[in-house]
Amino acid sequence: MGTETGFELIRVVIGLVLVLAFSQLNALFLVWLERKVAGHIQLRLGPMEVGPHGLLQTIVDGIKLVGKELIVPLAADKKLFVIAPILVFMPALIGFLVLPFGPDLIIRDMNVGVLLVFSFSTFTVLAILAGGWASNNKYALLGAVRSVAQNVAYEIPLLLAAMSVVMMVNSLRFSEIVEAQNRIWFIFVQPVAGLIYLICATAETNRAPFDIPEAESELVAGFHTEYSGMRFGLFFIAEYTNMFVVSAVATSLFFGGWHGPFGFGLGIPGIVWFLIKTYILIFVVMWVRWTFPRVRFDQLMNFSWKFMIPLSLANLVVTAMVLKLL
């Protein structure tokens, strides 16, 4: 093993440790943020008791979850039931490997970065299906089936929207896509694709108003009805980690990644710009959740197949034509 490979190995190991630490802390912070945002939108204070402004609330909640009994229903498919929460968390972590936090802060700047994130995010739905199926519970199964149909429908416009950006840059490498936006962000060039991406990303991460796989007023808790303790906690953390990943991808594809607006960096480090934009997007997603009612399942599918997919296809064609003419 040469020094080059050895150095690369150490780099990847450090990166993985950092990713694990960051994703857990980020999930804890986002759960707290969600509760605070919800509280203030609803004229409440949100968590206030544990720590300053309830900052330690989610840590305490996590300890509580760890202490709870892990129940496996008698009629469940045990192996699948146990493995599903781990499966759901893995793809979100892998997404972190290629996220461009800053010019020098990419663990692996792969030439197929965009492809990698999207292909692994598809795995989430497999895990949800496994969890819902293995629970042997009608509500869980309904939730899982809904989740599959929803993800199939929304991944297509999501990819088509991302594709229009990829076509403009001519690369699937995140660093090149971000570098191409050092003056003008792609949201101003590709507003339709940006909007489609944001809507589909909300649906992809099962967030309201598209949270029908776990619609609590219909399906109790959807696919994770039977999960308890930290297994439920993993589903929960995965949801917030996924939310961070899709928002980070949106930041890199449409909102200039580590660049400041219109080339004005203002001397702020790239990672700060990146995180500011990502968390603003996450805030918007939360804001939407606490404002809108939930759409119905068939309306959601119609919206995707009859509106989003044709629109994103048209957007792709127009992009191709304009690129050819220029």
Add this chain to the structure above:
Amino acid sequence: MAEQFRKPVVDQIYTLNLGPQHPSTHGVLRMLLDLDGEYIVKADPTIGYGHRGHEKMGENRTYKQFMPNTSRMDYLSGMLYNHGFALAVEKLAGIEVPARARYIRVICAELNRISSHLLWFGTYVMDLGGFTPFLYAFDDRERILDLLDRVSGSRLTYSYCRFGGVARDVDSGFVEGTRSFLQRLRSRFPDYHSLVTENVIFIYRTRGVGVVPAELARQYGVTGPNLRACGIAYDVRKVEPYEVYDRFEFEVPVGVNGDALDRYNVRLAEMEQSCRIIEQALDQLPPGPYLNEKAPFRVRPPKGEVYQAFESARGLTAYYLVSDGSACPYRCHIRVPSFGNLHVLEEVLKGTLVADAISILGSIDVVVPEIDR
């Protein structure tokens, strides 16, 4: 064996047991849904999980002792149930009620109606997945509960009415508080409309969902806002005015299609009409005694029977009391609106989605303890 495998799968219908413990059945209602995928083939609402035998209790208690029971049947409009029971017994025993007491009763009853509709508004939007309006509605409802707490000493189960009046007089603080509350509520309606009524997702979830044709509603004895949403302007306060309702100007809001959106709109319009009634009642509130001093301490109505209908927050409610001349009624029957309103679901839910079932059940606004009385 081979035969068994070659048999085609024809029966894909499975039963989903919705409730009695489910976030959206509002109390202990159980619905047996036969599902084909997510479509409902057959819906069977099952009641009786919270049965307490209120009617039988009525036969073993004196009239006065039964008053607290009445507000426990429909815990969301306890004042209206108290009011109706007091009216029935007064009619049976021939007890006079002073004018001031009548107005106080109407004010409190209409406040209670608004609080019931506000709670319905919040929980209905929550059933549809919108959390925030729930807390806004509860913020407003809390102020009504404070007002009613001030006069009756209780937040939900008031037992405020007495045979021949009310338990306590209202003070100027209550009158002022009610006026400022009405002003506040009116300023909140535009917020509700822009947050919920005009929301595209909300409209898509409710328009054309759970249509109850007027004829079907009649057959099942559907009353209240659910019937008015079908376009039939039947309101006991207008049709057979009781108390002093004939002295107020108010409209009976009606819908057109009888769908969930119409039921929603009717209830929201009804809150505004209730505001109007309260305002007029406050303006006309006469001085004088709040309780008929000559009313007998122990009510022993003469032999006979009485039927007294009134409009509760959920529709036509009625007490049917039979007296044998003793201190307890011989028979105490209560007609509750939720029973008919709930059972029309068997017809309405056929062919809808599970998500719609929740929306329709919510829009019907059932209070299960009222059925399981």
